[in-house]
Amino acid sequence: MAKKPSIPKGTRDFSPTEIAKRDYIFEIVKKHFRTFGFQPIETPAFENSETLMGKYGDEGDRLIFKILNSGDFMSKVDDATYGSKNSSALTSKISEKALRYDLTVPFARYVVMHQNEIEFPFKRYQIQPVWRADRPQKGRFREFYQCDADVVGANSLLQEVELIQLYDAVFADLKLEGVTIKLNNRKILAGIAEIIGAQNNLVNFTVALDKLDKIGVEGVKKEMLAKGMSEQAIAKARPLFELSGTNAEQLNTLDNLLSDSGEGSKGVEELRFIINTIDDLGLQSAKLEIDVTLARGLNYYTGAILEVAAPEGVDMGSIGGGGRYDDLTGIFGLKDVSGVGISFGLDRIYLVLEELGLFPETLDKTLDVLCINFGEKESMAALKLVTLLRYKGVKADVYPSKAKMQKQMKYANNRNIPYVILIGENEMNHKTFVVKDMASGEQKSYGLAQIQDFIKTL
RNA sequence: GUGGUUGUAGCUCAGCUGGUUAGAGCGCUGGAUUGUGGUUCCAGAGGUCGCCGGUUCGAACCCGGUCUUCCACCCCA
Numbered sequence: 052m053a054k055k056p057s058i059p060k061g062t063r064d065f066s067p068t069e070i071a072k073r074d075y076i077f078e079i080v081k082k083h084f085r086t087f088g089f090q091p092i093e094t095p096a097f098e099n100s101e102t103l104m105g106k107y108g109d110e111g112d113r114l115i116f117k118i119l120n121s122g123d124f125m126s127k128v129d130d131a132t133y134g135s136k137n138s139s140a141l142t143s144k145i146s147e148k149a150l151r152y153d154l155t156v157p158f159a160r161y162v163v164m165h166q167n168e169i170e171f172p173f174k175r176y177q178i179q180p181v182w183r184a185d186r187p188q189k190g191r192f193r194e195f196y197q198c199d200a201d202v203v204g205a206n207s208l209l210q211e212v213e214l215i216q217l218y219d220a221v222f223a224d225l226k227l228e229g230v231t232i233k234l235n236n237r238k239i240l241a242g243i244a245e246i247i248g249a250q251n252n253l254v255n256f257t258v259a260l261d262k263l264d265k266i267g268v269e270g271v272k273k274e275m276l277a278k279g280m281s282e283q284a285i286a287k288a289r290p291l292f293e294l295s296g297t298n299a300e301q302l303n304t305l306d307n308l309l310s311d312s313g314e315g316s317k318g319v320e321e322l323r324f325i326i327n328t329i330d331d332l333g334l335q336s337a338k339l340e341i342d343v344t345l346a347r348g349l350n351y352y353t354g355a356i357l358e359v360a361a362p363e364g365v366d367m368g369s370i371g372g373g374g375r376y377d378d379l380t381g382i383f384g385l386k387d388v389s390g391v392g393i394s395f396g397l398d399r400i401y402l403v404l405e406e407l408g409l410f411p412e413t414l415d416k417t418l419d420v421l422c423i424n425f426g427e428k429e430s431m432a433a434l435k436l437v438t439l440l441r442y443k444g445v446k447a448d449v450y451p452s453k454a455k456m457q458k459q460m461k462y463a464n465n466r467n468i469p470y471v472i473l474i475g476e477n478e479m480n481h482k483t484f485v486v487k488d489m490a491s492g493e494q495k496s497y498g499l500a501q502i503q504d505f506i507k508t509l
Numbered sequence: 510g511u512g513g514u515u516g517u518a519g520c521u522c523a524g525c526u527g528g529u530u531a532g533a534g535c536g537c538u539g540g541a542u543u544g545u546g547g548u549u550c551c552a553g554a555g556g557u558c559g560c561c562g563g564u565u566c567g568a569a570c571c572c573g574g575u576c577u578u579c580c581a582c583c584c585c586a
Binding site: 060108110111113114183185187189190191192195197368369370371395396397399425456457458461462463464465473476477485487489490492 | 559583585
């Protein structure tokens with residue numbers, strides 16, 4: 052007997068209703084990408100392994116889906132490698148391709164490969180699925196979409212400012228109120244590490260700091276001690292744990308704390324410029340907040356670090372993130388091209404909009420009109436009418452078979468079709484059609500020549 | 510990758526310490542209603558209890574494995 056079919060862990064099917072909602076988000080995101088001057092590109096679902104491996108840290112490498120070579124790949128593995136039971140050594144022999152893990156690294160590869168065709172500064176957007184061999188959780192999938200907008204070849208901090216405006220424009224358009232855009236700068240993190248003498252321990256220091264709101268001051272201290280930082284160093288970093296007040300107050304605190312660090316001071320200066328400029332320009336609905344504990348993407352971010360938090364009260368991790376990377380294309384041999392970009396977490400935004408009931412109701416109206424099928428002759432008349440309606444852009448259909456009226460009406464009802472048209476023997480004889488408004492139950496008769504009058508009511 | 514959790518009708522879930530033919534609501538099908546859905550009433554169909562194995566006279570229930578769901582780590586959209 053046929054086994055029950057299934058799909059892999061962490062993947063999903065999308066129903067028509069879900070697609071309508073996802074498209075709603077995609078269209079709004081795309082619209083604003085375009086109004087900010089970004090152009091779309093696409094890259095392959097899979098890349099050469101060497102393009103991806105080593106770009107996301109050890110953890111990232113583990114989460115990359117590898118694709119087996121075609122053909123009799125095991126016969127080409129030498130006995131020593133085979134016998135060693137070393138997964139990574141074996142993997143490189145039997146797998147040369149891997150599924151896209153994010154959109155940023157393939158974009159860097161794209162820029163390097165097409166550098167002679169690209170007009171710099173280049174603003175590109177890209178909306179495609181990515182794959183991670185992660186363990187699924189709520190809002191975490193093994194296949195999910197990223198919507199990225201990046202600018203390469205522009206060093207100006209105005210890019211950061213624009214990207215914050217772009218976030219604000221999209222979330223305002225989605226009617227998602229209360230979103231917080233958190234802003235940090237890697238130079239500040241590096242400066243602090245320098246001041247407290249932990250510059251060689253930057254990653255451990257920031258990873259611990261990142262957990263502040265989760266495990267508290269004591270938890271962070273404990274983790275820093277465990278990672279080899281001294282009591283004095285941690286005491287010096289103490290002002291960070293208690294950083295509070297307005298953005299301006301926090302900037303002043305940081306300025307004092309980092310006055311002895313050239314890099315740190317530069318970070319504060321950059322942060323201040325972005326905050327002040329946004330203050331000047333104003334945001335529609337999002338809040339912009341400094342968050343020095345923000346420490347994502349340290350493998351490549353060199354300047355600004357951005358993260359978007361869902362509105363308070365919604366239990367969802369970040370719904371977007373981004374930052375400045377001065378040398379991403381350097382790994383592919385193109386030096387001194389700065390990039391800065393942001394990403395929208397479509398699947399999470401979907402869950403947040405769903406939870407808050409923010410999808411427009413009109414989304415599941417996939418048909419404006421359904422014609423009841425009364426039989427062979429009548430359905431021909433209905434099809435003629437439907438054809439005219441379709442010419443006018445009205446979403447219309449004829450029920451395909453002469454089923455019971457009850458069944459056809461029920462179908463229209465379940466599909467949320469607002470109008471049902473009836474053309475039976477009577478109507479054919481009088482050259483009319485009857486329109487039933489499904490919400491009110493009212494019926495109105497029109498002459499076949501007066502379609503226009505009906506269309507006006509839609 | 511580590512630790513835990515979940516799986517019973519199309520959907521949401523009951524099912525007592527292991528004891529006959531596994532239940533409900535919603536949905537579905539038919540009828541009340543041969544030109545009228547959404548409300549109401551009546552009737553009906555639908556289940557290898559995730560899968561494989563074990564214990565037992567007897568397993569949805571206990572044990573082992575596996576897949577899946579969700580959660581906490583890790584990391585991250």
